[in-house]
Amino acid sequence: MGWWPFRKKRSVHSEPYVRGSKMWIQDLREACEKSFDNRENGQLEVESMREEWHKAFSVKEVDEALLEGLERRAILLLGAGDSEWTDLLDDEDFWKAGWGSKVDD
Secondary structure, three states, rough: OOOOOOOOOOOOOOOOOOHHHHHHHHHHHHHHHHHOOOOHHHHHHHHHHHHHHHHHHHHOOOOHHHHHHHHHHHHHOOOOOHHHHHHHHOOOOHOOOOOOOOOOO
């Protein structure tokens, strides 16, 4: 018998969706690569993304280590010239989670 009228109701708990570090880094990379030939627009996009990271950090969606990693990347991207910009976009290690952390040094 598969039917039982007194079965306990299942409680539905939906966990909030929290983006992982790879997703944040991937979003940054995609934004930069859209402007691979126009560094200034790419840097403006990085600036707007920084605001998004800080908002997410203030509501605990981003932890401190991830924010520091994103900031390290942003500082290099914002200070890059045209040739450095394309070099950073082509550097696969630059886009890996954990890049530039003190453990890597």
